[in-house]
Amino acid sequence: MLFDLPKRRHPVARITPFLIHSFLTVVVSYVASTTDVAFSAGDERVDDAAAVQKYQQFLKVLVRNPRYGTAYDRVYEFHASRGTIQAFHDALADVAGLPELKTKEGQVADSSLPEFATWLDPGSAAMLVGMLDLQHVHGASAVAACERAAQLRPEDAIVHWYLGKARVMHRQLDLAPDSFERAITFRPAKTDLLEIYKELARTLQSSQQDAQALNAWQRLESVFPGDLRVKEQIAIALTQDGRWQDALARYELLANESTNPEQRVQANLAAADLMIQLGRPQDAILLLELQAATLDVDSWIFKEIRRRIEATFRSRDDLPGLVGYYETWIKGHPQDADAMARLGRTLSLQTQATAAAAWYRKAIALAPSNAELRESLIEQLVRDDQLPDAIAQYEQMAQFDAGNRDHIEAWGQLYLSRKDLPFAERQAKAAAIWEQLIIARTDDPAALSRLAELLRRAELPDRALELYRQAINKAPLEPQYREYLGEYLYRLQRKDEAITAWQEIA
Structure with missing residues (x-):
């Protein structure tokens, strides 16, 4: 036998089937573990x-x-x-x-x-x-x-x-x-x-x-006389070494000789950068314009060229020059809404609010469903304290961008900020707009809670409390909604109800 049990049973010496099973389990586990270690070492x-x-x-x-x-x-x-x-x-x-x-x-x-x-x-x-x-x-x-x-x-x-x-x-x-x-x-x-x-x-x-x-x-170029890739690497190296004039000559040659459109564009961009370094900003702008004329206006490289042109003027703190540049450009490209918007932003930086808004409106007339253009105009109108006009832009934007939460929140806030309206009317209009946030989202506790927070700004406590309670009902296991409810009740000096709401969290 594995265990010889004594005739006189002593409490310390009692060995139950459970203990035997536990002992064997430990032995088997030890053997298995040492075997695994041996196999692992072998592996x-x-x-x-x-x-x-x-x-x-x-x-x-x-x-x-x-x-x-x-x-x-x-x-x-x-x-x-x-x-x-x-x-x-x-x-x-x-x-x-x-x-x-x-x-x-x-x-x-x-x-x-x-x-x-x-x-x-x-x-x-x-x-x-x-x-x-x-x-x-x-x-x-x-x-x-x-x-x-x-x-x-x-x-x-x-x-x-x-x-x-x-x-x-x-x-x-x-x-x-x-x-x-x-x-x-x-x-x-x-x-x-x-x-x-x-x-x-x-x-x-x-x-x-x-x-x-x-x-x-020059010797390297003679070794690879027709290799434009080598010319490009030489131009890059010369640029890094500060030999801008020598690098520029090679980039210009590369742009003229290359049959690869992308390589030509990159060569012209590099050449324009070097012209700026050499104190030739007008030449750089002209080169960038010529390159932009060959590109799709919606392409990223076209936008990059436009950004570089703007940077050329801004680096010299020449905003009037940038305004003149865009005015001249638009005369030749009267359908360029992006240029009009950029002109509007530049005029805004010069505190020419009326002129800036006018250019934004012209751009919107060309692209009425472009939300970014309307956002720019709204920002300008708000800065100029023209809230009714800004609200009108949100109303028009809602026709093609309905349901945009950021727009809805800002739109309602504009109504709440209007000092020309009675407070009750401001409350009602802001609330009516904000209620759009839960259209088709009445089962979303986060949306309900967010609307409650906005209505608190409008000092509409009854509806806000109702929404917090709806959020709790939709997500009873999520404690934050009870916390929000308790916090608001406490602010309303309804402390007993607040404590009750917080106690329910536990």
Whole structure:
């Protein structure tokens, strides 16, 4: 037997079937849990072995062609996740014959690293050490490692390119251009060649060698004579370097030569920005207008061009000039409602309220169902204390935008704000408009509660309390509506009823 029960039963020694069941349950659970842990550990070992195998595959690719890219990223991630980057670096330094660059003295002993000496040449190892030091921003070490790699791989364009990078990082700006030039000599791939020329030109630019930097850009253009993508990248780089005139010439050429409509538009936008930087705002505006004339007025790029034109005037605090610009534009484009609305906003900023409202009305006449135009006019009328006219706009807007909650609330509030009407009439008109909020929403407690809150503004307590109670009936399990009711009753000095409402929350 599993348990030998004694003849004399002692309270402490009593073992019931329930206790036996509980004991067996614990044992089974423990065995299951330890088994799960064992399987889990086994799964982890399998996963780790697969990760090591994949890592070694990427490493083989990397040492055959040491350069930044997918293989390098995967190898780096492998070691970073295990905390073995420094060990990896030092193992490479041993193979490269660069013991002085190791972070720790002595031979590296780490079973997670492959046996490099059997299949990795010192040149590749030196290159990888330099790449790691470049990534870690160790300029002096990166230069030393890349110089060693250049000795061992003298005709490798990538080695000389990275040596140039290392020298730039280490502020050896007098030596870096020579490394870039040597990289170009060994005919790298075209994608690499483009980047090398860009880094050469920028290095020369940063060392105040403007003529040589421009020459580098011109040489790059001669290497890719008909490649507009290259011209665009050169223009971007020149803009970033502050060579606006040189960049402008290339953007203008790009806009003229490109057969891609989107590329032409972007080139003209960039050219306009540069014209503004060069103090030629009128030329920029003219260029933007010519570009806008080719676009759909409802397109986002058309609106972006219009925004930039406005920004050109605003940056010079020239609102009168912007007004004149839009007045001239509208003469040639009498159906442009958006331009009329923008003119209205600009006039409003100059406190020319009557003129602003007139232009808003002209825009609305062209687009009567445009709610945004009417909202702009309403804002202007309210600022000018013309509430009846503003209310009339909401009445007209309700014909095509019925049910808009924001409009209904603002519309009713305007009636409540009219000082030319008796208070009772203001109350009645505001309430009648606000009641539209619950049309087809009488079962919505949130809508009922919101209407109650608005009616409180109008000092209509009976209807407000009724609505709060309806909201409670629609959502009896939601406490906030009882809280709102109690709070309002308390404000009305009906404290006993308020306490009763709050007690019902609990």
